[in-house]
Amino acid sequence: MAKTHTTTANLTVKIIANDKGNPPGKLADAELHFADGPLAGLKLIGFAVWERRSGVGRNVTFPARQYSVNGERRSFALLRPTADAASQERVRDLILEAYAETEAAAVAASA
Numbered sequence: 001m002a003k004t005h006t007t008t009a010n011l012t013v014k015i016i017a018n019d020k021g022n023p024p025g026k027l028a029d030a031e032l033h034f035a036d037g038p039l040a041g042l043k044l045i046g047f048a049v050w051e052r053r054s055g056v057g058r059n060v061t062f063p064a065r066q067y068s069v070n071g072e073r074r075s076f077a078l079l080r081p082t083a084d085a086a087s088q089e090r091v092r093d094l095i096l097e098a099y100a101e102t103e104a105a106a107v108a109a110s111a
Contacts, residue, residue, distance in 0.1 A: 010034060011032060011033070011034060011035070012032075013030060013094055013095055014032075014043075015030055015049075015095075016028055016029040016031070017102070025050050025053070026048055026049075026050055026051075027049045027050060027051055027058065027099065028048070028049045028099055029047065029048055029049075030047035030049060030060070030095045031047065032047070044079070045063065046062070046078065047061065047062060047063065048061045058096055060091075060095045060096060062077060062078070062079050063077075063078040064076060064077050065078060079091075
């Protein structure tokens with residue numbers, strides 16, 4: 001089931017729960033929906049929320065394209081900071097916040 005979380009007037013984070021449990025550790029997919037500016041009406045897909053291998057906390061992966069060089073698999077990040085590397089952390093935090101709210105709403109609905 002997909003839940004939405006509006007973070008600002010211009011951006012909405014949509015969380016799509018991974019109900020199938022495959023691959024193991026993947027909790028949800030996330031999308032960024034833009035409501036204003038030159039990206040209005042578009043969405044950026046390919047984010048995923050994962051359970052950390054240690055079992056404590058969550059991790060967010062960003063959209064990437066895989067390719068092969070001499071048989072070695074590599075990935076090319078599709079969303080990268082132009083100058084400030086902390087900008088990726090802000091996006092990661094927004095997605096984790098939206099996931100936490102979605103998770104809390106699901107627990108409240110089942111209680």
